[in-house]
Structure formats: structure tokens, C-alpha cells
Amino acid sequence: MNSSEKIRQFYAALHRAYGPQHWWPAETPLEVCVGAILTQNTNWKNVERAIGNLKAAGAMNLEALWRLPPEELAELIRPAGYYRLKAGRLRNFLELVVTRFGGSLDRLFELPTAALRETVLSVRGVGRETADSIVLYAAGRPIFVVDAYTLRVAFRHSLVDQDCDYDLLQETFTSALEADAKTFQDYHALLVQVGKSHCKKQSPECDGCPLAALLEPGEPREPY
DNA sequence: CACCAGGCAAGTA
């Protein structure tokens, strides 16, 4: 079985096991953007606290966020870690929207998909995963999001090498599927789900894993 | 105590 077939079978198995995911956990597109930056190398639970602080401060809207003094913004997002760094990154993103799109996320999201990705990616502090998360989950465009879970699951099932480049991993999944935003959203969410429950960094719990039946002899590999 | 969590950029060679 080639890797494209595997990727399609993984999706079918995950979808059967967990059902449709309706991800990203956020109420608005702006909240997706904020969460995408805050969750960089950080547990989502910590991000929830930070987002809770922003909402409690009435700052989960573009104007209020932009007006907030950088030090106050940093304090509010402190639970998410790297808080001084991330305050700057959030402001870099807000600055793009304010100065080039009249403070309107909708205007930014009017760009064609490729241009949108490049524009978001041009923000300092927004790398490929963060940009792709924004494009897929906030703008609803069919760009496949790659993250640590994607790599781990793909590696343990011999789809790619463990030091596989982001672009190659992304292309591997993209080329196996129809370019559909809902499908990409669902698939990425399912990979996070199975990653958290079964495909952990230091001990794959293959008992009960929806993908266990698709493992070949010798898999999974450890560590990572 | 060590290790992990939905990265990114800057510096070095």
C-alpha cells in the first residue's frame, strides 16, 4: 500500500473512531489567530487560561488588543508561557491587520489563498504551522496544517522520516487528499486527538488506538 | 527531580 492510500485509510479509521471534530476550539476567527500564536510549543490548557484572561479583560477584539499597552498584554497572556515574546508576536500580527487591512480580519481574508498564506507568514513570529492554522481554521481555506502530532503519527507509521521537513510532510498529506477545507480541518483535529490519547512521545499506547490495525510489523518505532 | 506541551527566529559555521 502506498503512502497516499495509507493517509486516506488513516482518515477513514480516525473519523470512524472519533467522529467529526468541528475544530478549532475558538468562538471567532480572531480568537483562532490569537490561539494559534499562543499555542506555539505550549500546552493548550495554558493557552485557555491566557485566552480567558483576555476575554475577562474585554480584550478579545482587534481594537482593544491593539490598544492594550504591550506590558499589559504580556501579563494577561502570561500563563501561555514565552509571554513577552508572544505579546510581541501578537502585536506584529495585529499591526499587519491594522496598517494594511484597515483593522479588518475579513479584509485580510479576502486575499487569494496563496497570497494570504504568504502575507500571514511574513509576520515576524508567525511560522509555517501558525500561518497554516490561521489560513485553515480562521480563513477556512484548504491548507493542510502540519504539527508535532502529524509528524509523530506519520513517522510511527513509516510514512516519513522522523526529521522530515515541514513542506514535505505537508505535501505528503495534501497530495493524498482532495483539497477541501472541512476535510483538512477534520483530519488535523483527528491527528491531534489520536496523538494526545495514543501516540504520545514516550510511549505509544497502541491498545485501543484506531490506527493499530493499520500498523505493519516492526511499527511503531521508538522513541518519537 | 526530569520531561513534556498543537514553534519560531537569530546566531554561528
Added chain:
DNA sequence: TACTTGCATGGT
């Protein structure tokens, strides 16, 4: 290009 380091909180 490839490798290293800083950034930081909260959970297990």
C-alpha cells in the same frame, strides 16, 4: 544548508 540557543508557564 545545518546545527544551537533563548524564550517560560503549568502539568505529569
